[in-house]
Amino acid sequence: MGFFDKLFRRKKVMQEKKIFLEREDSQLSQIATTEKQRGMVIVNHLSVDDAVAERLLERVIAFDVETTGLSAKSNRIIEIGAVLFENGEESKRYSTLVDAGVNVPPTVTAINHITNEMLLKAPREKFVYPEFLAFLGDALEGKTMLCAHNARFDMDFLSETLMRLGYDATISCVDTLALSRKMLKLRSNKLNTVAQYFGIENEQAHHAVADAEVCGKILQELLKLKKEQQKQYMQYLEESSLDEEEMETCAYIQKIIADHEGDLEFLGFSKNKKGYIDVIFISSVFKIKFMKKRKYILAEKRFFQNSDLEIEPCSKTEGTEAYVRVFFQNPFQLENVAESIWHIYKEHYDKEMYSLAMGYLTREDAVCIIKSLHTLSVYDVAKLLQRASEREEERLWKEKETERIAAEQQKEREKKAEEKKKAKEEKKAKEEKKAEEKKNVSAGRKSLGRPVLQMTDDLVIVARYESIAEAIRETGINSKSIRDAAKGVQKHAGGYVWKYEDEQQL
Known part of the structure; x- marks a missing residue:
């Protein structure tokens, strides 16, 4: 470093020191x-x-x-x-x-x-x-x-x-x-x-x-x-929206957790593309499926060993043999498995809180997750359960009304069947009576036939017949020949003279 470089450097340092002192005095002032x-x-x-x-x-x-x-x-x-x-x-x-x-x-x-x-x-x-x-x-x-x-x-x-x-x-x-x-x-x-x-x-x-x-x-x-x-x-909310009955079930599950004084801070509900409703505390706790006629919880079998509700194995796409379907008809039937639901939730909750405590998951992440879910306030739960109660009362009334109407319809069908049977019997009786009368008429007509006489040329009577039909049966002679002979159209029929008895007497 040369003399002038040292001189300029010393001058620069002195200037910066002067500026610093001036700024310090100015700052204090x-x-x-x-x-x-x-x-x-x-x-x-x-x-x-x-x-x-x-x-x-x-x-x-x-x-x-x-x-x-x-x-x-x-x-x-x-x-x-x-x-x-x-x-x-x-x-x-x-x-x-x-x-x-x-x-x-x-x-x-x-x-x-x-x-x-x-x-x-x-x-x-x-x-x-x-x-x-x-x-x-x-x-x-x-x-x-x-x-x-x-x-x-x-x-x-x-x-x-x-x-x-x-x-x-x-x-x-x-x-x-x-x-x-x-x-x-x-x-x-x-x-x-x-x-x-x-x-x-x-x-x-x-x-x-x-x-x-x-x-x-x-x-x-x-x-x-x-x-x-x-x-x-x-x-996403539109596609995953829950209908009223699904929300009522979610409300009852939240009520079960609240009744056990469970933490609801990160509790929410979501519906996936396959129609399963996830009960979520940061991650999925268990699933619910609503079919046309049946509803069920999909969860581990070990939690439902003594359940009063109907249980069957889940499908292969739903899980392993460790999982089952627990069927229910309305939200209030979940009271039968309230303890099971609480134990599932508590076990899951403890795992997620451990993840938060260990830093595997941040509260900010948990807040982001809950923002994407359907959540229920205390007011929402009360309102939904009131509606569910009204819906159940309405369902029971409709069920009784349906049974009453069905009984009346059955009674009406039985009455009509009895009337139909009676009418059929009356019709049959009339038909039988009519047939009998027809038979009697026919028999009467037969009895009213003209007796005919079979004679020799000397008019000696060979045989008497009640009717030409009887003569035909007995002699085998053609009916036309007998009639023509009896009427005088021709003299003989079968080699005999034929006369109606009433005409012969005249």
Whole structure:
């Protein structure tokens, strides 16, 4: 190192020492003059529900600061960047370095590349913050929301600075770091990592306004993703919706658990594509199946050894031999297996709580799971069970009414059958009587036939017949010949003279 290099280096060190001392004196003087006029700033850190998401899509200010350290109490903001987004697009921005009257440590300069020399040319706090607050506008009243990546850090510095300078404000903000952790499940959720995930470039990392812009763009992408997830979730809820009878059964199961003072925090219900209803505490406890005429619980057989309800083996697609179907007709019949249901739930609950305690599962994960399920409040349970009771009473009344109507119909059928039988017998009697009368008439007619005489040519009677029919039977002579001979058409029939007896007597 040459003489002039040593000289310039010594001069630079002396300048930095002078700047540091000047900033220390200025900081002490500033703190002394502003402590007595400290303001009040309230910061509301909001979770992004549907209502908040709609407001953020309309208007939001993305915000970022560079500071001299990590403590909002002892360090200062040395750069502010803010970008206003309206309807998802950048509307305007604010960016400035801030001379806060303090020294910038070399370790900070190495990160954000802000030097003490740069801050000598920057405006002082008393000039910066009136301009910045004008940019924020109604955000100071909590109307327009702010967003930041790791918002608690940025908002701690902003609120502390405003209070130190004597300003009052109520600010609402959201954290894109927390939101990305919740929605993306990346290994790292640093600003630039999340930006890369969405294909957003940040050419000036650790430059406040550039980071604010990237933060705002990340928020827009997260909101779009949330909207799509909400759409998919609503579709899922529609497809997995439970009808009233299914909800009544779920309500009775929840009542059984509540009666045993069980924990209901992460209890919910879900219906899968195959129509099985899952009773869930973080994960599936057991399943319920509603068929057209029958309902059953699908669970391990060991819990139902002494059940009063009908039990049969499950199908091969439902599980192993260790699982059975436990049939029930209405929710109230589950009281017969209440202890079994409670023991299944308690054993499952203990396993899941162990997973939470060991860190295999986080409470945040459990909260996410419960948000995707159908859950029931105490009021819901009471209302559903009241409806189930009314439904059961209605079913019993209909059953009795059906039995009454069936009995009446059976009685009516028996009456009609008896009447039909009687009518048939009467008809048969009439037909028999008519046949008898016809027979009698026929017999009468036969008895009224004209006797005929068989004679020789000398009119000597050979034989007498009651009728021509009898003569035919006895003699075998043609009936026409006998009649013609009797009428005098011809003289003989079979070699004999024939005369009707009544005519012969004349």
